[in-house]
Amino acid sequence: MTKPTIAITGANGFLGSALVQHFANKGWRVVGLVRRPEKSSDGLVTYRQYDLTKPLRPEVLSGVDYVVHAAYVKYGRRGSPAAMEINVQGAGLLLSACKRLSVKKAVFISTMSAHDAATSVYGHQKLTIEKLFLASGDVVLRSGLIIGNGGIVRDMAAFMKSKHMAPVIGGGKQPLQIVAVYDLISAVEAALAPEVQGQFTVATPTVYTYRAFYQTLAKSLGITVIFVPIPYYVLMTVFKTAAFLHLPLNFNEDNLRGLRQLRSADTEPDLRRLGIDVDNLETALAKTRNSSGG
Numbered sequence: 275m276t277k278p279t280i281a282i283t284g285a286n287g288f289l290g291s292a293l294v295q296h297f298a299n300k301g302w303r304v305v306g307l308v309r310r311p312e313k314s315s316d317g318l319v320t321y322r323q324y325d326l327t328k329p330l331r332p333e334v335l336s337g338v339d340y341v342v343h344a345a346y347v348k349y350g351r352r353g354s355p356a357a358m359e360i361n362v363q364g365a366g367l368l369l370s371a372c373k374r375l376s377v378k379k380a381v382f383i384s385t386m387s388a389h390d391a392a393t394s395v396y397g398h399q400k401l402t403i404e405k406l407f408l409a410s411g412d413v414v415l416r417s418g419l420i421i422g423n424g425g426i427v428r429d430m431a432a433f434m435k436s437k438h439m440a441p442v443i444g445g446g447k448q449p450l451q452i453v454a455v456y457d458l459i460s461a462v463e464a465a466l467a468p469e470v471q472g473q474f475t476v477a478t479p480t481v482y483t484y485r486a487f488y489q490t491l492a493k494s495l496g497i498t499v500i501f502v503p504i505p506y507y508v509l510m511t512v513f514k515t516a517a518f519l520h521l522p523l524n525f526n527e528d529n530l531r532g533l534r535q536l537r538s539a540d541t542e543p544d545l546r547r548l549g550i551d552v553d554n555l556e557t558a559l560a561k562t563r564n565s566s567g568g
Contacts, residue, residue, distance in 0.1 A: 418477025
């Protein structure tokens, strides 16, 4: 039987590259959609040029059965001030192409930062794109903080190992739910089933705090760290000054706004609907450490 073909936007990213590897290992034909298709194609994986800021060429989704949309343009100093418009328009064009080319299903990787009270550009744009996917009868997966060998968790681990400190913003009481990258991939695969439709939050039922997360991460790394309390207003002043002076920062005012507005969710009903379980924080960190050989 011929295996399906799945296209993954943002295929060079942390999650996108993990999805490419997973489906290729299962024998699926994979189309990696990237801005610069520098990687050579092999027997199962083909890379095609895809840019959210440019019109979608018809051949980009040629022969594709499923699409996973994980690409986005960042907002702020290291991204684009027009990120909201670019991401929403790009998602709309992608969905239109999916319908025109009879793609069976599209899955959007969203975030728990997307909710009706979100004022951050990141959260608001994700929420707007969610509505497009739901209106088209497709699937939205709201992800918790992704644990794996990449992304912001890897960056934070590297920072903690080098500085032996962790910033505790606003007391570190913000609610946090996580998902291991391999569990999120399982959710994507489950979402491709014909009967699955709608929005799902994919994260641990357990709600942690950011301070507890840092403590668990430090323990997993086998290091001792100092927790440095930083009030919200101090960071906001720093970000406004950096913006005025055009100083590049990895974390900006929009990130801070999203952090302050984090909400928890009861994820057990959605996990049951998808038919999956997710590992807790300690297990996810242990498996990540073992897979990286560290």
